[in-house]
Amino acid sequence: GDHLVDHLDDRGGGRGWGGDDHDRGVDDDDDDDVDLDHRARDDDDHGGTVIRRTATLAVAALLAACSSGDGSTLGRAEDAMAELEAGTMSLELGATAADVADPVGFRVDGSYSFAGEGDLPVFDFTYTELLAGEESVATITSDGDTVTVVVDGESHELSADDASALRLGDDEGFADLGIASWVENAKEDRRGDDTGVTGGGDAADLLSDIARIAAQVNGAGEIGPLDGDAAGRLARLVRSSEIEVVVGEDDLPRSVDAVLDFGAEVPDELTDALGPYAAAQLRLRVTLERSR
Numbered sequence: 001g002d003h004l005v006d007h008l009d010d011r012g013g014g015r016g017w018g019g020d021d022h023d024r025g026v027d028d029d030d031d032d033d034v035d036l037d038h039r040a041r042d043d044d045d046h047g048g049t050v051i052r053r054t055a056t057l058a059v060a061a062l063l064a065a066c067s068s069g070d071g072s073t074l075g076r077a078e079d080a081m082a083e084l085e086a087g088t089m090s091l092e093l094g095a096t097a098a099d100v101a102d103p104v105g106f107r108v109d110g111s112y113s114f115a116g117e118g119d120l121p122v123f124d125f126t127y128t129e130l131l132a133g134e135e136s137v138a139t140i141t142s143d144g145d146t147v148t149v150v151v152d153g154e155s156h157e158l159s160a161d162d163a164s165a166l167r168l169g170d171d172e173g174f175a176d177l178g179i180a181s182w183v184e185n186a187k188e189d190r191r192g193d194d195t196g197v198t199g200g201g202d203a204a205d206l207l208s209d210i211a212r213i214a215a216q217v218n219g220a221g222e223i224g225p226l227d228g229d230a231a232g233r234l235a236r237l238v239r240s241s242e243i244e245v246v247v248g249e250d251d252l253p254r255s256v257d258a259v260l261d262f263g264a265e266v267p268d269e270l271t272d273a274l275g276p277y278a279a280a281q282l283r284l285r286v287t288l289e290r291s292r
């Protein structure tokens with residue numbers, strides 16, 4: 001944990017992993033430093049603009065999908081996610097370490113439907129930015145025609161341009177997560193009506209998906225997509241990985257829990273790739289239920 005804090009202090013890259021209290025919120029020559037007080041000031045100064053934009057980007061990232069075409073249990077689960085027209089979900093990306101209790105990252109949870117008659121999906125989501133023990137929260141809702149974001153009790157209706165990223169297209173569904181290729185040496189076991197799939201992680205593929213989602217949500221240019229070579233280099237630095245997927249009898253994944261552990265030190269290349277979401281341990285958790 002101390003190595004992680006020191007590493008992110010040195011690089012100025014952690015939201016909430018900042019230095020001592022006397023260091024935070026002090027102007028210096030490094031404009032790239034990011035800390036909790038700075039993020040809070042941004043929201044205060046701009047009326048919640050930062051978190052409104054981030055919440056919108058998060059929802060846009062989660063309401064687009066692509067089928068796998070793979071006939072395996074996980075392939076069918078990936079297809080079921082891509083074809084889900086209405087559901088209740090939660091997705092959390094957390095960056096932490098073994099001896100650090102509170103992650104840095106984000107969580108999106110709520111419900112959505114593509115069955116409405118408007119140009120936009122209907123949804124009711126809560127976006128929570130996780131700041132190592134502190135949180136910034138926004139709710140974002142759509143009635144199919146307009147999108148409203150509420151931050152700190154203040155309601156803001158998105159302009160048509162800002163809402164355009166959420167418009168219905170040919171690729172709507174839940175989250176373009178390539179779970180069919182995430183698990184190596186998969187083992188399946190029956191759990192009542194569900195099927196559990198466990199195994200090690202294909203770290204390169206999982207990191208590529210994490211980086212893509214983080215880049216879409218971050219929206220500040222701090223994170224870019226990982227190409228195959230960069231993902232492969234980072235994958236070789238992973239000390240251990242575990243994935244568990246629980247798939248329902250309707251092929252929809254009920255839950256996904258993936259962990260990548262880089263050991264005590266945070267590789268510099270990981271910080272370069274994931275920016276504020278880089279840490280010794282990355283955890284992606286997803287839950288999903290079909291609307292009845």
